[in-house]
Amino acid sequence: MTHLARRSLLGLAGAGAGALLLGACGKDEPSTSSGPQTINWWHVSNTDPMLGIWANMAKEYQNAHSDVTIKIQPLENEAFKAKLTTATQAGAPPDLFQSWGGGVLKQQVDAGLVKDITADVQPWIDTLLPAAVQPYTIDGKIYGIPFDVGMVGFWYNKELFGRAGVTAAPTTWAEFLEAVKKIKAAGIVPIALAGKEKWPGHFYWAYLSMRVGGLAALKQAAADNNFDTPDFVAAGQHLKDLVDLSPFQKGFLGAAYTAPDGQSGIMGNGGAAMELMGQWAPSTEAAQSTSKKGLGDKLGFFPFPAVDGGKGSVSEAFGGGNGFAVGKNAPKSTTDFLKYIMSADNQRKGTASGSILPTVKVAADAIADPNNKVVASSLAAATGFQLYLDQAYAPAVGQQVNDSVAELIAGTKGPDKIVKDITAVAKSQ
Amino acid sequence: MSTATLTRTPAATQERGRRPRRPGRGVLTIAGFLLPALVLFVLLVIVPIVVAGYTSMFKWNGFGLPQNFVGADNFTRAFGDPIFLGDLRRGGILIVLSLVLQLPASLALAMLLNQNLRGRAVYRLIFFAPYVLSEVTTAVLFMMVFSPGQGLGDTISSILGATGGAAFADPDTVLYALFLVISWKYFGFHMILYLAARQNIPRELTEAASTDGANPWQIFRHVTLPLLGPTIRISIFLSVIGTLQLFDMVWVMTSGGPIHGSETMAVTMFQYGFRRFEVGYASAISIVMFGLSLIFALFYQRLVMRRDVEGALTTRGVQR
Numbered sequence: 001m002t003h004l005a006r007r008s009l010l011g012l013a014g015a016g017a018g019a020l021l022l023g024a025c026g027k028d029e030p031s032t033s034s035g036p037q038t039i040n041w042w043h044v045s046n047t048d049p050m051l052g053i054w055a056n057m058a059k060e061y062q063n064a065h066s067d068v069t070i071k072i073q074p075l076e077n078e079a080f081k082a083k084l085t086t087a088t089q090a091g092a093p094p095d096l097f098q099s100w101g102g103g104v105l106k107q108q109v110d111a112g113l114v115k116d117i118t119a120d121v122q123p124w125i126d127t128l129l130p131a132a133v134q135p136y137t138i139d140g141k142i143y144g145i146p147f148d149v150g151m152v153g154f155w156y157n158k159e160l161f162g163r164a165g166v167t168a169a170p171t172t173w174a175e176f177l178e179a180v181k182k183i184k185a186a187g188i189v190p191i192a193l194a195g196k197e198k199w200p201g202h203f204y205w206a207y208l209s210m211r212v213g214g215l216a217a218l219k220q221a222a223a224d225n226n227f228d229t230p231d232f233v234a235a236g237q238h239l240k241d242l243v244d245l246s247p248f249q250k251g252f253l254g255a256a257y258t259a260p261d262g263q264s265g266i267m268g269n270g271g272a273a274m275e276l277m278g279q280w281a282p283s284t285e286a287a288q289s290t291s292k293k294g295l296g297d298k299l300g301f302f303p304f305p306a307v308d309g310g311k312g313s314v315s316e317a318f319g320g321g322n323g324f325a326v327g328k329n330a331p332k333s334t335t336d337f338l339k340y341i342m343s344a345d346n347q348r349k350g351t352a353s354g355s356i357l358p359t360v361k362v363a364a365d366a367i368a369d370p371n372n373k374v375v376a377s378s379l380a381a382a383t384g385f386q387l388y389l390d391q392a393y394a395p396a397v398g399q400q401v402n403d404s405v406a407e408l409i410a411g412t413k414g415p416d417k418i419v420k421d422i423t424a425v426a427k428s429q
Numbered sequence: 430m431s432t433a434t435l436t437r438t439p440a441a442t443q444e445r446g447r448r449p450r451r452p453g454r455g456v457l458t459i460a461g462f463l464l465p466a467l468v469l470f471v472l473l474v475i476v477p478i479v480v481a482g483y484t485s486m487f488k489w490n491g492f493g494l495p496q497n498f499v500g501a502d503n504f505t506r507a508f509g510d511p512i513f514l515g516d517l518r519r520g521g522i523l524i525v526l527s528l529v530l531q532l533p534a535s536l537a538l539a540m541l542l543n544q545n546l547r548g549r550a551v552y553r554l555i556f557f558a559p560y561v562l563s564e565v566t567t568a569v570l571f572m573m574v575f576s577p578g579q580g581l582g583d584t585i586s587s588i589l590g591a592t593g594g595a596a597f598a599d600p601d602t603v604l605y606a607l608f609l610v611i612s613w614k615y616f617g618f619h620m621i622l623y624l625a626a627r628q629n630i631p632r633e634l635t636e637a638a639s640t641d642g643a644n645p646w647q648i649f650r651h652v653t654l655p656l657l658g659p660t661i662r663i664s665i666f667l668s669v670i671g672t673l674q675l676f677d678m679v680w681v682m683t684s685g686g687p688i689h690g691s692e693t694m695a696v697t698m699f700q701y702g703f704r705r706f707e708v709g710y711a712s713a714i715s716i717v718m719f720g721l722s723l724i725f726a727l728f729y730q731r732l733v734m735r736r737d738v739e740g741a742l743t744t745r746g747v748q749r
Binding site: 081111251 | 490492580597598599603686688700703706707708
């Protein structure tokens with residue numbers, strides 16, 4: 001669900017299944033010896049520019065360390081998840097692999113598949129944004145390193161806002177609803193939404209929960225497995241207030257995100273005034289637009305508005321990113337290689353390509369895109385951070401949040417019913 | 430299983446050493462030819478079924494080995510799960526629609542294309558063409574055709590006053606929209622089956638009927654249709670089994686949505702297995718799917734297709 005995770009089968013062409021088998025057969029070497037070491041690396045950056053950037057970094061590292069061989073397996077997002085499940089059942093996770101942190105990483109930690117790298121990364125962990133590292137920290141121990149981080153906010157079409165007479169970006173939910181009414185009255189679709197893929201919808205409920213109940217409420221809910229609280233019901237009610245305005249495009253329940261007629265394409269073609277999306281929105285909009293250029297200068301960003309009387313602050317960010325976890329049998333040089341790819345220079349390479357937003361603080365100077373600069377500065381100034389709910393919680397709970405919010409948006413279930421459904425799944429875990 | 434066959438065979442040959450060696454060698458030859466297929470069958474069919482049956486009794490997220498044994502809990506959960514029960518209901522609707530609309534339409538087309546029409550080879554080709562496309566291709570194609578506000582199909586159906594592409598975004602209509610796409614893809618296949626069977630019916634029979642004064646409907650009803658029986662029965666069988674296992678097309682077109690409106694058993698299984706990582710529960714769903722298909726196949730073959738399997742038609746006229 002990140003911009004690195006966009007579906008593309010092209011990258012799979014180069015990555016034959018045979019390579020996996022060979023890799024799996026050859027990985028019995030002792031984990032601590034200093035002899036020849038092989039690092040099996042699975043990532044989901046299966047398209048350029050990151051595909052080539054990772055390959056170059058691996059090549060450079062191997063040239064400098066003759067005893068280390070790095071076997072790269074680029075995988076499409078869904079294929080990666082399926083393949084990782086199979087590999088971990090055999091108790092043989094790859095040495096370095098894609099992780100989004102949060103609930104799935106915790107399950108992997110609980111199953112003893114991931115290495116505690118706290119001590120190894122201690123010398124350089126302070127070079128990273130603390131908010132970015134948080135999803136990879138479980139019970140005070142670090143199990144993964146983020147190389148990309150971003151946040152969700154409203155991306156809006158300045159021209160359409162102007163045409164509807166909305167002059168200032170709304171700062172409260174009430175103002176936001178007013179703006180939606182104005183835009184709709186002007187004959188413009190206020191919001192593009194990919195209802196077929198439920199995760200874009202869950203952003204609304206999650207942000208509203210943060211604004212109403214604060215980050216503490218979300219943490220508490222995860223600890224108690226209880227979402228049936230007045231704060232979460234209120235968040236759902238606020239979302240329902242929006243849904244009741246019919247702000248979304250025609251047929252949004254069947255719309256995809258990454259498609260010319262989906263959420264990103266509609267935004268990129270100027271067919272809707274705004275979307276609530278992560279930092280990858282401008283590039284995806286451009287790619288899916290008819291002109292392949294997107295909105296350009298007409299695109300603006302504003303943070304999710306505050307809710308009157310809410311406990312959360314507007315400076316608290318909701319988002320996530322991409323990182324790598326280290327497998328339990330990984331050779332010693334894996335964390336050293338991780339340190340290498342997380343050097344400021346290497347982070348700048350990925351950043352300059354426009355594919356990632358750096359987690360290494362000093363690499364922020366390599367951000368070229370003005371929109372990305374806004375996201376990065378909002379993130380750097382954030383007073384709190386919440387990982388995407390469908391990644392922060394155990395997968396079953398996260399998916400139930402997505403399903404339930406989709407039902408709320410479709411109008412089949414009410415705010416008080418969905419918190420009960422989510423709680424029931426959370427309790428069953 | 431396969432090794433047992435191998436080791437037993439030479440012993441059997443030795444026992445019967447004095448006898449003519451031909452039968453023994455025959456067994457060995459058969460075993461030799463069967464072995465590769467048998468190994469593949471056991472590895473790719475039997476073993477996964479057994480493994481799925483085993484994991485279906487655990488509460489297991491797919492990481493590490495299954496340890497939390499829950500017995501039949503996953504199965505009782507499935508039959509209390511509104512989504513899964515909905516899958517069964519939706520599957521039932523699709524099956525009924527196929528039997529009532531899709532197959533009769535295919536049969537009618539086959540009868541039509543059996544006539545001496547000008548350019549009937551072209552029609553046959555065109556009607557059969559959709560079947561050649563993969564389900565994924567079909568799904569992508571139709572999502573483009575019915576893309577709201579952009580697709581040709583959506584525009585035309587809007588002009589005609591129909592809902593068009595929006596039908597795929599409405600939980601109440603999506604299943605029927607999906608059925609149309611399924612029918613578009615598969616009617617040609619059933620049509621070709623019927624057409625082939627129709628052409629195997631000797632002309633003398635229909636001619637004799639018409640000489641006896643039967644009108645075209647009577648000929649169809651009392652001569653053609655009974656003789657098409659075996660083909661119709663196998664076509665129903667294929668249609669039902671295909672519907673029970675429907676996945677690719679639904680996944681690409683709607684992912685089972687909106688609001689589970691087009692979800693099938695296979696989609697639910699995928700959601701639980703690879704989205705929610707409740708692999709134990711997903712295994713249980715797959716076992717139920719397997720069970721339903723197996724029960725249907727066994728009963729259908731036993732009760733409906735028995736005459737066909739025993740070759741009733743071919744032996745009836747032949748002196749034994």
